[in-house]
Amino acid sequence: MTHPIQPQDIDLPAFLAELRTWVDIESPTADRNAVNAMADLAQAAATARGFHTTRIPTDAQTGDLLVARCGDPDRAARILILTHLDTVHPRGTLSGPLPWREDGDRLYGPGVYDMKSGALMALHALTLAEGRAAATILFIPDEETGTHATRTLVEDHARRARAVLVMEPAREGGKIVTGRRGSALYRIRVQGRAAHSGTRPQDGRSAIRAAAKLVLDLESMNDPDRRIGVNVGVIRGGTTRNTVPAECVLDVDVRLPDLAAQHDIIAKIEALTPSDPDISFDISGGVSRPAFTADAGSLALFDRAAPIAEAMGYPLVAMTSGGGSDGNFTAALGIPTLDGLGPDGADAHTQTEHIFPSTIAPRLAMLTNLLITLTESNA
Numbered sequence: 166m167t168h169p170i171q172p173q174d175i176d177l178p179a180f181l182a183e184l185r186t187w188v189d190i191e192s193p194t195a196d197r198n199a200v201n202a203m204a205d206l207a208q209a210a211a212t213a214r215g216f217h218t219t220r221i222p223t224d225a226q227t228g229d230l231l232v233a234r235c236g237d238p239d240r241a242a243r244i245l246i247l248t249h250l251d252t253v254h255p256r257g258t259l260s261g262p263l264p265w266r267e268d269g270d271r272l273y274g275p276g277v278y279d280m281k282s283g284a285l286m287a288l289h290a291l292t293l294a295e296g297r298a299a300a301t302i303l304f305i306p307d308e309e310t311g312t313h314a315t316r317t318l319v320e321d322h323a324r325r326a327r328a329v330l331v332m333e334p335a336r337e338g339g340k341i342v343t344g345r346r347g348s349a350l351y352r353i354r355v356q357g358r359a360a361h362s363g364t365r366p367q368d369g370r371s372a373i374r375a376a377a378k379l380v381l382d383l384e385s386m387n388d389p390d391r392r393i394g395v396n397v398g399v400i401r402g403g404t405t406r407n408t409v410p411a412e413c414v415l416d417v418d419v420r421l422p423d424l425a426a427q428h429d430i431i432a433k434i435e436a437l438t439p440s441d442p443d444i445s446f447d448i449s450g451g452v453s454r455p456a457f458t459a460d461a462g463s464l465a466l467f468d469r470a471a472p473i474a475e476a477m478g479y480p481l482v483a484m485t486s487g488g489g490s491d492g493n494f495t496a497a498l499g500i501p502t503l504d505g506l507g508p509d510g511a512d513a514h515t516q517t518e519h520i521f522p523s524t525i526a527p528r529l530a531m532l533t534n535l536l537i538t539l540t541e542s543n544a
């Protein structure tokens with residue numbers, strides 16, 4: 166089978182020059198104006214390519230959802246491409262620890278890998294298809310903090326789609342993602358009783374001491390064989406050195422491979438109770454993203470993409486990722502979902518985040534051909 170677009174058709178220098186303008190606008194999730202400035206640029210890039218765009222305001226803390234549609238509205242609704250414009254990096258990262266920098270086949274910058282390159286690839290792919298592909302791209306403003314303000318909008322678009330393509334970066338040597346662990350987030354507030362530690366220690370009930378035991382109880386739920394992860398990532402407690410601490414707060418991140426593990430671990434966490442009657446736990450939070458396990462539809466989508474990738478010169482390898490993405494939401498609705506279609510690279514969320522630019526042309530050509538194939542078979 167011949168494919169209309171080949172890797173050598175990609176103008177990589179032009180792609181990277183445009184990518185630099187996207188990375189130049191730093192867009193941490195919590196900075197609504199910064200994320201909207203990034204959406205302005207993406208919207209201008211989409212409009213210049215002749216796509217129809219809409220901005221959907223979310224809430225006072227979150228940037229807008231940008232929707233870009235290429236092709237006839239009915240056909241475009243059937244293929245949904247998910248991207249996000251927010252990053253985890255605070256402003257000042259670009260002029261500080263992580264400037265735009267090329268070093269051999271490594272290109273560094275905040276958000277370059279997760280996932281401005283993937284978001285830009287979606288626009289380029291639909292342009293390269295020259296009218297043979299129809300799709301809707303969502304540029305999500307709050308993926309890195311859990312898609313709280315836009316989840317319903319994402320799900321509404323997904324329900325009308327027959328295929329969802331997620332432009333999150335590739336994993337571990339270019340692997341594509343057909344499954345992701347789910348996640349749950351908890352905040353546990355441990356309440357004790359304050360007292361002067363010198364004069365009246367017997368009146369105090371140390372929240373830090375109770376929290377220390379709680380950390381051990383939580384982390385004992387870790388089970389690498391079942392791919393269950395429980396991490397107490399933040400702890401805050403106490404006021405002064407000579408006061409028995411009345412309060413201690415734990416922020417907990419939980420990773421869950423499947424529904425059975427989800428039920429199991431959630432029940433255990435929510436049943437945690439202090440052994441001292443003068444101590445109390447206030448447990449808030451819950452499942453933030455359901456586990457994404459590849460169903461027949463997602464595997465069928467993978468089977469359509471694999472031979473195209475093969476023809477573009479790289480084998481498509483499926484894997485289950487430890488991290489979550491917006492693909493978890495769409496897969497949970499039963500919509501065939503393929504994730505990890507962005508370029509290969511490494512070190513997401515760190516000050517050495519980078520992509521391998523040599524992986525862009527073959528993956529962009531694959532994406533373009535996949536969009537053309539899906540559009541033709543869905544027409």
Ligand SMILES: [Zn+2]
Pocket residue numbers: 249279280308333334
């Ligand atoms: Zn991402």
